[in-house]
Amino acid sequence: MSISMRIARIRPAEVRLAEENAAFLRAMGIVTIHLQASPGAGKTSLIQRTAESLSGRLRLAVIQGTLSNQSGVTHVHAVDLPVVQVNTGEQPYLDASMVREALEQLPLADVDLILIEEIGTLTLPTEQVLGATLRVAMASLPEGEDCPVHYPGPFARADAIVLNKTDLMAHLGFDQSVFHQAVRRVNGNAPIFELSCRSGEGIEPWSAWLLEQARDRQL
Amino acid sequence: MSISMRIARIRPAEVRLAEENAAFLRAMGIVTIHLQASPGAGKTSLIQRTAESLSGRLRLAVIQGTLSNQSGVTHVHAVDLPVVQVNTGEQPYLDASMVREALEQLPLADVDLILIEEIGTLTLPTEQVLGATLRVAMASLPEGEDCPVHYPGPFARADAIVLNKTDLMAHLGFDQSVFHQAVRRVNGNAPIFELSCRSGEGIEPWSAWLLEQARDRQL
Numbered sequence: 001m002s003i004s005m006r007i008a009r010i011r012p013a014e015v016r017l018a019e020e021n022a023a024f025l026r027a028m029g030i031v032t033i034h035l036q037a038s039p040g041a042g043k044t045s046l047i048q049r050t051a052e053s054l055s056g057r058l059r060l061a062v063i064q065g066t067l068s069n070q071s072g073v074t075h076v077h078a079v080d081l082p083v084v085q086v087n088t089g090e091q092p093y094l095d096a097s098m099v100r101e102a103l104e105q106l107p108l109a110d111v112d113l114i115l116i117e118e119i120g121t122l123t124l125p126t127e128q129v130l131g132a133t134l135r136v137a138m139a140s141l142p143e144g145e146d147c148p149v150h151y152p153g154p155f156a157r158a159d160a161i162v163l164n165k166t167d168l169m170a171h172l173g174f175d176q177s178v179f180h181q182a183v184r185r186v187n188g189n190a191p192i193f194e195l196s197c198r199s200g201e202g203i204e205p206w207s208a209w210l211l212e213q214a215r216d217r218q219l
Numbered sequence: 220m221s222i223s224m225r226i227a228r229i230r231p232a233e234v235r236l237a238e239e240n241a242a243f244l245r246a247m248g249i250v251t252i253h254l255q256a257s258p259g260a261g262k263t264s265l266i267q268r269t270a271e272s273l274s275g276r277l278r279l280a281v282i283q284g285t286l287s288n289q290s291g292v293t294h295v296h297a298v299d300l301p302v303v304q305v306n307t308g309e310q311p312y313l314d315a316s317m318v319r320e321a322l323e324q325l326p327l328a329d330v331d332l333i334l335i336e337e338i339g340t341l342t343l344p345t346e347q348v349l350g351a352t353l354r355v356a357m358a359s360l361p362e363g364e365d366c367p368v369h370y371p372g373p374f375a376r377a378d379a380i381v382l383n384k385t386d387l388m389a390h391l392g393f394d395q396s397v398f399h400q401a402v403r404r405v406n407g408n409a410p411i412f413e414l415s416c417r418s419g420e421g422i423e424p425w426s427a428w429l430l431e432q433a434r435d436r437q438l
Contacts, residue, residue: 122340
């Protein structure tokens with residue numbers, strides 16, 4: 001079975017475009033985070049909490065992938081920061097050219113950190129490249145302790161891992177140590193941030209990590 | 220931007236294979252359900268509950284897509300029914316040829332209903348066809364009331380929709396009527412089954428619907 005023929009392969013032109021994105025952003029001193037998670041894991045909530053937490057410390061912007069072209073869809077709005085929504089149409093993931101077009105719509109001279117919210121899925125093509133500085137994979141408690149083993153790709157490639165919805169711990173009988181073991185089976189080093197976008201608990205260490213990433217790269 | 224060039228298009232040969240699967244299963248009097256949901260929505264739990272509920276009424280089998288080739292991954296095992304696991308490798312979804320190979324490993328003369336558990340995602344290629352009789356899309360409460368609007372594809376194409384984890388209703392402040400409205404924006408007719416695989420509540424109407432589908436097609 002020629003599976004490899006059936007996967008959307010990244011064209012060389014796309015890789016060049018991603019490299020150009022990366023070089024351009026590096027020159028601007030802007031750190032970009034490519035955030036990947038399942039639908040409902042809390043990507044938008046994390047962005048809102050992060051923006052609140054980093055307000056006055058880092059200037060944020062958001063590029064947000066969406067499949068929906070319906071009106072009334074709720075998105076990042078509770079915080080005052082530049083957001084470019086990208087409707088990816090039939091293609092269920094962002095690509096480097098979409099990110100480039102979105103960057104052109106942002107006030108980049110006034111931005112330190114861009115959070116790129118991927119379409120919600122843990123099963124992106126493995127070679128997908130946008131030119132982002134860092135990759136973050138997020139899971140949430142209802143997805144189960146062994147989610148990183150069932151869907152290893154995003155967790156294996158991540159520079160940091162977020163576990164959201166810790167406020168549901170008592171109701172779900174979730175064992176954090178099992179989740180940590182599952183992460184370590186696919187990723188030996190990435191820091192793991194446990195937090196609740198609902199309560200705000202655990203947001204500060206995550207924000208501090210982002211701040212550190214931005215400062216390391218701007219000096 | 221030539222997005223259409225970048226999506227894994229279903230080859231004509233694949234469509235023919237799906238049609239052959241469908242014709243073969245129809246001739247055998249076997250109903251197949253293609254179950255799609257996010258990671259952690261509860262696909263495997265739903266299969267376990269369904270098998271328990273239909274025990275003695277329908278003879279079930281399971282084809283289960285998985286990305287993981289690691290040992291120790293937990294899957295359907297609590298119930299005594301034939302299960303074929305299909306590791307899809309780099310391709311993050313099942314296809315008709317994988318289903319055909321799986322069918323050849325099942326004791327089809329003793330099977331009435333096959334549940335096909337797709338790799339966990341709501342963002343499959345739109346044209347994906349396996350040859351299954353019916354499609355079912357499942358969401359769970361933590362994914363939010365507007366999940367069907369954000370990820371319309373699977374819900375728009377579904378013959379039935381399952382909302383799992385109703386046991387978390389009180390903790391999440393989830394409004395079922397908003398979920399129903401979201402479903403109806405993309406799918407006018409499919410029945411919606413609200414249930415909890417954890418408590419077992421709501422499993423019986425869902426099982427009864429499956430039984431009805433199987434009987435309608437076997438007579």
